[in-house]
Amino acid sequence: MSQQQPTPADTAGGVRHDFLHDFLLDPARHSPGAPAVIESPQAGHTAVTTYAELTALVGEYAAGLHALGIEPGARVILEADTTAPAIAMLLACSRAGLTFVPVSPETPYRRLESIAETVRPALHLQELTGQRTDVRPPVGTARFGPDGLTVDRAPVRRPPRRGTPCVTDPAYIIFTSGTTGRPKGVVMSHRAVVAFYRGMLAHRIAGPEDRIASTSPLQFDFSLLNIGLALGSGASVVPVPPPLVRWPRHLLRVLRETGATQVNGVPSIWRQVLRHEPRRLAALDRLRGVLFCGEEFPLPELRRLQELLPAARIVNCYGATESMACSFEDVPSPLPESIERLSIGTAHPGAEMLLVDGTGAVIDAPGVVGEIHLRSPALFSGYWDDREATRATLVPDPLCPQSGQYVLRTGDLALRGPDGEFYFAGRIDSQVQINGNRVELAEVERRLTEHPGATAATAIPLPLPGGGQRLAAFVVPAAGGDLGDAGALREFCAQTLPPYMVPQEIRLLDRLPTTANGKVDRAALAAGAEPAA
Numbered sequence: 001m002s003q004q005q006p007t008p009a010d011t012a013g014g015v016r017h018d019f020l021h022d023f024l025l026d027p028a029r030h031s032p033g034a035p036a037v038i039e040s041p042q043a044g045h046t047a048v049t050t051y052a053e054l055t056a057l058v059g060e061y062a063a064g065l066h067a068l069g070i071e072p073g074a075r076v077i078l079e080a081d082t083t084a085p086a087i088a089m090l091l092a093c094s095r096a097g098l099t100f101v102p103v104s105p106e107t108p109y110r111r112l113e114s115i116a117e118t119v120r121p122a123l124h125l126q127e128l129t130g131q132r133t134d135v136r137p138p139v140g141t142a143r144f145g146p147d148g149l150t151v152d153r154a155p156v157r158r159p160p161r162r163g164t165p166c167v168t169d170p171a172y173i174i175f176t177s178g179t180t181g182r183p184k185g186v187v188m189s190h191r192a193v194v195a196f197y198r199g200m201l202a203h204r205i206a207g208p209e210d211r212i213a214s215t216s217p218l219q220f221d222f223s224l225l226n227i228g229l230a231l232g233s234g235a236s237v238v239p240v241p242p243p244l245v246r247w248p249r250h251l252l253r254v255l256r257e258t259g260a261t262q263v264n265g266v267p268s269i270w271r272q273v274l275r276h277e278p279r280r281l282a283a284l285d286r287l288r289g290v291l292f293c294g295e296e297f298p299l300p301e302l303r304r305l306q307e308l309l310p311a312a313r314i315v316n317c318y319g320a321t322e323s324m325a326c327s328f329e330d331v332p333s334p335l336p337e338s339i340e341r342l343s344i345g346t347a348h349p350g351a352e353m354l355l356v357d358g359t360g361a362v363i364d365a366p367g368v369v370g371e372i373h374l375r376s377p378a379l380f381s382g383y384w385d386d387r388e389a390t391r392a393t394l395v396p397d398p399l400c401p402q403s404g405q406y407v408l409r410t411g412d413l414a415l416r417g418p419d420g421e422f423y424f425a426g427r428i429d430s431q432v433q434i435n436g437n438r439v440e441l442a443e444v445e446r447r448l449t450e451h452p453g454a455t456a457a458t459a460i461p462l463p464l465p466g467g468g469q470r471l472a473a474f475v476v477p478a479a480g481g482d483l484g485d486a487g488a489l490r491e492f493c494a495q496t497l498p499p500y501m502v503p504q505e506i507r508l509l510d511r512l513p514t515t516a517n518g519k520v521d522r523a524a525l526a527a528g529a530e531p532a533a
């Protein structure tokens, strides 16, 4: 049994911190003058916030929040991109015992209203430059900036009914994009987040010299991973504003001017860079690490990234918001020619993945596909106000249901390799029935991206008029690649796939639509597809 290695965060000052704000701002871990956040919103302009400045801002915001008389345990909507003040504000909420709910400034008003109706926040917070108006009373409204907190509409004051902060208290609530039905609020406690950070930091992915670019919106817990990885390692966060992530030249400029040494993001952030600015990417000689999560990285694109950044360590981070993440696995460099699937490794120290078959039995043998169930101290507390969904996801430990211990039912399929490492094998709901046959969509996508002229592909089931489903695929041609027409691509698939797995229709797209969190937006593809002929 591998003992959990103490992480820098725990051993530096010899004190264990179990609340988010203490853990990330432990002064014993980083020198006050070291850069905590490095921003470069415009060309030629770089702003550094040191750990001492960040800590002072947290103190100022926490005092401002305390003065508002909001009871501990109340929710606060934190509408912001990942900026130094926003990082300070989330840490101040943590210190004030308030649960923050991060949402992006790009969040549509109706979705913000729906989240507010669900969590009934005491306060809505946005940056000084925030554009949000008409937040409905009685929710208080305030703005925060480098000089502190300014209140527009005071929140309702309530006497505190909790006197003692507990590590099981909710630190934040993340609303998932909710692939099915209404968005679910994933409630994460201080204990879960800090347990995850400890497990992640044990991998020593970053050190104090690192500058870690964060390219996800604050509402996506990937940004919270990046903040924890940077501050937990005594390194710097380099937030890249979402509008700049989408333009290769802007993204690369920020990386260059901030001296970023690592870039964390979903696979889709690289597509346009690889296509339009390969040489500028290769010129970033300080870049020595890439970490991706959220979905599979198309192997041809991953190979291309490795060619352009031969010295970079590329880490495949697998996990779900309900446990922040689960595993960190180095991508082999270079990728073997024959590889079919990337390993997602094994769970971070202190956690463990189990595979369970359709009958609920735990699978030990290698090579057998089962559903990943995660044993971990970093599991979410539950979905906000949704016991039924919680019960379906936090299930009794299949190894000992009587114990009262719960594990996370991930909805992901995987199989074990010969050395106990896991290989992601798609989501259970990406197993679809076509003409009565089970099809793993990822397998169709993999075949399509094996075509030298294709750089990315998504396969989705579409309804047939008479019932049942047909298979449709959307393919992004490689720059300068020769893709031929849809017929040639179908023929290419037919060479290795059974007939029912060959997409009945294939559409070529310049780019795949993505969700707010940067993942391929399958619902948008399905909605945009013509009805069946």
Ligand SMILES: Nc1ncnc2c1ncn2[C@@H]1O[C@H](COS(=O)(=O)NC(=O)C[C@H](N)c2cccc(Br)c2)[C@@H](O)[C@H]1O
Pocket: 176, 221, 222, 223, 224, 225, 226, 292, 293, 294, 295, 296, 297, 316, 317, 318, 319, 320, 321, 322, 324, 325, 326, 344, 410, 411, 412, 424, 426, 427
């Ligand atoms: N590396 C992979 N290969 C393949 N499939 C992946 C990977 N990482 C996810 N997924 C899929 O995404 C699902 C989950 O989606 S999610 O809840 O929106 N969360 C996410 O995507 C992001 C997730 N919270 C996460 C991951 C890493 C760090 C942090 Br911090 C957060 C998983 O259940 C998987 O199906």
